[in-house]
Amino acid sequence: MTSVFLEDLDAETYSAMVAKEGSTVIIPTGATEQHGPHMPLGVDAMLSRAIAGVVAESAGALVAPVFSYGYKSQPRSGGGNHRVGTTSLGAAALTGMVDDVVSSFLAQGFKNVVVLNGHFEIYQFIYEGLDNAVDRARTRFTGSSPRAILLSYWDFVDEATLGKVFPEGFLGWDIEHGGVLETSLMLLLHPEKVDMSRVVDHPPAKLTPYDIFPEDPARTPASGCLSSAKGASAERGQLLLDAVTTQVAGALKGELLLGNITLEVQ
Ligand code: ZN
Ligand code: MN
Numbered sequence: 001m002t003s004v005f006l007e008d009l010d011a012e013t014y015s016a017m018v019a020k021e022g023s024t025v026i027i028p029t030g031a032t033e034q035h036g037p038h039m040p041l042g043v044d045a046m047l048s049r050a051i052a053g054v055v056a057e058s059a060g061a062l063v064a065p066v067f068s069y070g071y072k073s074q075p076r077s078g079g080g081n082h083r084v085g086t087t088s089l090g091a092a093a094l095t096g097m098v099d100d101v102v103s104s105f106l107a108q109g110f111k112n113v114v115v116l117n118g119h120f121e122i123y124q125f126i127y128e129g130l131d132n133a134v135d136r137a138r139t140r141f142t143g144s145s146p147r148a149i150l151l152s153y154w155d156f157v158d159e160a161t162l163g164k165v166f167p168e169g170f171l172g173w174d175i176e177h178g179g180v181l182e183t184s185l186m187l188l189l190h191p192e193k194v195d196m197s198r199v200v201d202h203p204p205a206k207l208t209p210y211d212i213f214p215e216d217p218a219r220t221p222a223s224g225c226l227s228s229a230k231g232a233s234a235e236r237g238q239l240l241l242d243a244v245t246t247q248v249a250g251a252l253k254g255e256l257l258l259g260n261i262t263l264e265v266q
Contacts, residue, residue, distance in 0.1 A: 004056040005063050015108075017062060022259030024061035024112040024252070025105050027098075028052040029126060031070025031119040033078055034085035036178035036225035038198040041085045043182055044070060048118030050189045051153050051244060055116065058249040060258055064105070067097070070119035076207045077120040077174045079224045080215045091125050098129025106137040106146045112256045113148040116248070120173070126150055147256055153244050154181060156251075161243040165236045171227065175204045178225030180232045181240065188237030199229045 006014055006025070017023060030045025040046075049066040056063045072081040072088045081088055089097075102113050113134070115126050127150055134148045154173050162170045165180065176182065186194045200223035207226075208219070220226075252258060 004053055004061065007065050009062075014062075018109045020259045022060075022112070022257045023110050024059065024114060024256060024258055025064050025110045026052045026056050026061050026114040026116050027064040027067065027101065027105075029067040029070070029115055029117045029119060029122055031073065031078075031122065032068055032085075032087040033070060033073050033119070034083045034224045035182065036198075036200060036223050036229070038195050038200075038229065039178060039183060039186055040193050041087075042068065043178075043186060044119040046190055046193075047182065047185050048116050048153065050185075051118070051241065051248070052116045054241065054245040055248050055252070058245065059252045061112075061114070061252070064101070070094075071122040071125050074121050074211065075215055075220050076211065077226075078177045079220050079226065080217065082215050082217050083220070083224055091128075094122065094125040095129040095132075098126050099133045102130055102133035102148070103137065106133065111146060112252075112258070113146065114252060114256075115148070115150045117150070117152040120152070120177070123150070123152060149252065149255055151248065151251070153248065156244045156247040157181075157240060158243055158247070161239050164239055166231075168231075171204055174207065175226040177227075178223070179227035179229050180236065183229035183232035184234065184237035185240055186237070187232055187234040188241060191234065196229075196232070199232070200225050201228050201230055203228075 028048035030048045032041050035043045045066045045068045052063045069089045071094055073086045105113055130148050130150055137146050202221055204227040205221050
């Protein structure tokens with residue numbers, strides 16, 4: 001058994017892993033969302049899945065199939081839900097899906113659930129579904145005390161790494177949609193899916209400190225990117241990946257009673 005991705009496992013191998021002490025499943029969440037002319041629609045899902053894979057190998061966890069539809073993209077963080085290519089779920093559907101999937105993993109016997117998020121706007125809806133599922137499991141299964149962690153991977157990029165990846169100064173995660181962070185990670189993890197000859201070169205989007213309804217398409221840069229990815233490189237992607245995966249794995253080891261469910265099972 002070499003894969004940490006549970007969709008690759010047969011049911012008997014999977015069930016032996018779930019039954020182990022400290023068994024942990026990581027659910028990556030992303031979106032189907034335009035990311036400018038130089039990257040595919042699946043960036044958020046591809047990145048959370050790949051990062052979850054590295055963390056799972058280090059922490060002894062399994063990775064669940066990725067959530068590929070996100071909550072509505074917004075002009076102040078993802079270009080907006082009006083953009084062609086962006087295909088989103090609403091709050092009730094998302095919260096229900098997270099609740100159902102987490103409940104099912106806990107009922108099968110996982111001791112820990114981690115949601116590793118890659119899409120800015122989805123966070124609070126995962127929070128709601130996860131909180132409800134864990135709360136219900138703790139009352140339903142006597143003697144069981146499942147734990148869960150929710151995180152967005154970019155929150156683990158430390159100051160030192162930020163200084164190296166953004167030498168001209170870091171302007172905030174909200175304008176990083178289609179920018180240096182995501183493009184550098186894609187250049188490292190899925191280089192064949194990035195076309196650097198099509199990277200836009202425009203100043204960072206000017207964002208209002210409020211939302212308007214309906215969305216005004218004129219306020220999103222025509223490229224769909226909220227900043228330029230010109231400074232992106234695989235080397236910067238490696239700095240980001242190392243910082244994120246080391247610190248996420250460290251957080252999991254500190255917060256959860258982890259087993260090592262992947263390495264020695266046939
Ligand atoms: Zn993205
Ligand atoms: Mn996104």
